[in-house]
Amino acid sequence: MKPTAHRPKIAVIGAGWAGLSAAARLAGRAxxxxxxxxxxxxxxxxxLAGNQAGFSFLDNGQHIMIGAYHGLLSLMQLIGVREQDAFLRLPLQWHLADGLQFQAASLPAPLHIAFGLLKARNLLFGEKIRLLNDMHALQQYHASPLPDISTAEWLRERNVSRKLTGNFWQPLVWGALNTPLEHAGLRTLCNVLQDGVWSSKEGSDYLLPKQDLGSIIAEPALAFLAEHGATVHLEARVARLAxxxxxxxxxxxQSFDAAVLAVAPYHAAALMPSETPAAVLSAFNAIRYHAITTxxxxxxxxxxxxxxxxxxxxGTAQWFIHRGALGLPANETAAVISLSDLIGRxxxxxxAARVHADLKTLCPYLGEPLAARVITEQRATAAATVARTLPDLSWLHRRRIYPAGDYLHPRYPSTLEAAVQSGLSAADVCHNDCCGIKNAF
Ligand SMILES: Cc1cc2nc3c(=O)[nH]c(=O)nc-3n(C[C@H](O)[C@H](O)[C@H](O)COP(=O)(O)OP(=O)(O)OC[C@H]3O[C@@H](n4cnc5c(N)ncnc54)[C@H](O)[C@@H]3O)c2cc1C
Structure with missing residues (x-):
């Protein structure tokens, strides 16, 4: 295929955070x-569009970001969203009401965690040392060429107690990977800890949304695209590409020089050209998902x-968001249930009754809720399994189709940061191919 000399005409399919990132990166250049x-x-x-049931706002799911989401923060800068308007930034703090509690110390990484854990509440001194040793062993594993294993296997090998598993490792893995311990790849967990905890104190900060997710990314991104001459088609389902x-x-x-295919893998296969090899289709169809209920x-x-x-x-709920601490109405809360498919439908x-009962253990004075909204996303995130391999995209790239999405990040689990980074990099590869520039990827 000859490179296109003119400004390329590129379709971006899917306006999730991967597609919005790709479109924003390409706007002005294509x-x-x-x-x-x-x-x-x-x-x-x-x-969530429509009836907000008296809540200040509702998203399809409570999202929690961290300071290591550099792709997201740079996207926000590009589209003109100020971090302080979007998020409450808080130093890492782990607060299980019925268990382990610690805060990152005001020290450079990784001392902020080490000293934070030494001052932790509800652990014996020996348990704190044990947790620090396990963390150190994980850092060594991360630096080693050892093969990937499941987090459960690693915990068994190290003989980690039920208390430390239940108070730290399980909530961490469920929250970060949304994958059961038996299947969760230790390498992916290490990548999250490396970038999100061990390498920088700021990277481990929580970024808690103070606004609905539409105000943080979707609306400003669409406004940015309009300003930069992009055309946006909502309610425009794309059929199979050719x-x-x-x-x-x-x-x-319509014909385009290239297409960024930023739909989830369970939709992507149906959009691929009819001559797509079976091996490519099955790599996308093999990706498994887990649910999250908010x-x-x-x-x-x-x-x-x-x-x-x-x-x-x-508890049924793993985490509660204190909306009052975010400057939102203090009589509202959002509860996160990762891996809710393990509990059932x-x-x-x-x-709502289970989560209300959980909340009553923390706030016994509460009456019955005035309103409840429950959203279960059955295919919330792709499972971050052991030795996970990414689909081979070369056949599609040769046909100028560039998949993007949270499931395509080589190091991260399926998260907003993975989606944004994947969208940005698919846009660059696509643009370079269209302009005949060699990719450095
Ligand atoms: C309840 C919940 C909680 C989560 N919590 C967190 C969290 O705390 N932190 C975190 O980092 N991540 C979290 N995630 C994960 C995060 O939301 C996803 O990783 C991210 O949104 C995926 O973005 P994406 O652009 O890759 O895919 P998607 O968001 O799935 O975007 C794909 C888009 O393509 C569109 N589309 C599909 N088919 C077509 C077609 N034929 N034509 C045109 N358009 C099409 C879809 O409508 C969709 O808009 C959570 C997810 C859920 C569901």
């Missing part, structure tokens, strides 16, 4: 058309939580 099947942009990280005889890509009857509750009373992010070691009122 003629961009963004196609989104839904009524709104944002994908799996979006504001390669034209001249090598261009046909998207819903329960929003609103009360007549203030919900007094002990920390902005309060956890429970023994409960009715919304059953989830």
């Amino acid at each position: 003629d961009v058309s963004l196609f989104e099947a839904g009524k709104q942009a944002g994908g799996r990280a979006r504001m 390669n034209l005889p001249d090598g261009r890509v046909a998207v819903n009857g 329960v929003y509750l609103r009360y007549a009373e203030t919900v007094h939580l002990p920390a902005p992010l309060t956890g429970l070691a023994e 409960l009715k919304p009122e059953e989830w």
Whole structure:
């Protein structure tokens, strides 16, 4: 295929955070058309449209970011969103109301964690030393060429106690990887800890959204795209792509120099050209997912939580967001249930009743909730499994189709940061190919 000398015409399919990142990166350098099947942009990280049931805002799921989300922070800068408007930035603090509690110390990494753990509450001194030793062993494993194993296997090998597993390792892995310990790849966990904890204190800060997710990324990104001459088509579901005889890509009857395919893998295979090899299709179809349930509750009373992010070691809900600490109405809370598929398919009122019961253990004075909203995303994130391999994209790249999405990050689990980084890098590879520039990837 000859490189295109003119400004390339590129379709971006899917306006989740990967597609929005790709489109924003390409805007101004290419003629961009963004196609989104839904009524709104944002994908799996979006504001819930419609009736807010009296809540200040509702997203499709409570999202928690960290300071190591450099791709996201640079995207926000590009589209003109100030971090302080979007997030409350807090030094790492681990607060299980019924268990381990510690805060990062004001020291450079990794001393901030080491000293924080030494001052932890609800652990014996020997348990603190044990946790620090395990953390050190994990750093050594990360630097070694040893093969990937499951986190559960590693915990067994190191004979980690039930208490330390339940108070630290399990909530960490469930929260960061949304994958059961038996399947969660230790390498992916190490990558998260390396970038999010061990290498920089700021990287381990929590970034808790103070606004709905639409205001943080989707709306400013769409405004940025409009300013930069991109065309956005909402409610525009793209059908199967086709390669034209001249090598261009046909998207819903229009021809483009290339397409960034930023849809989830369970949608991607159906969009690939009919001659796509079975091995490529099956690599996308083989990706497995886990659910996350978010329960929003609103009360007549203030919900007094002990920390902005309060956890429970023994509860249906793993984490509660103290909305009052974010400057939002203090009578609202959002509860996160990672891996909710392991519990089963409960009715919304059953989830709400369980989470209300959990919350009563922290705030016994609360009456019945005035309102409850339950959202279960069955395919919230791709499983971060042992020795996970990414689909081979070379066949698609040769046909100028560039997949992007949270499931394609070589090091990270399926997260917003993975989606943004994947979108940015797919945009660069696509643009370079269109302009005949060699890729450094
Ligand atoms: C409940 C929940 C909680 C989460 N919590 C966190 C968290 O705390 N921290 C974190 O970092 N991550 C979290 N995540 C993960 C994060 O939301 C995802 O990793 C990220 O949103 C994925 O973005 P994406 O752009 O790769 O894919 P998607 O968001 O799935 O975007 C794909 C887009 O493509 C569109 N599309 C599909 N088919 C077509 C078609 N044929 N034509 C046009 N458009 C199409 C879809 O409508 C969608 O908008 C959470 C996810 C969920 C669901």
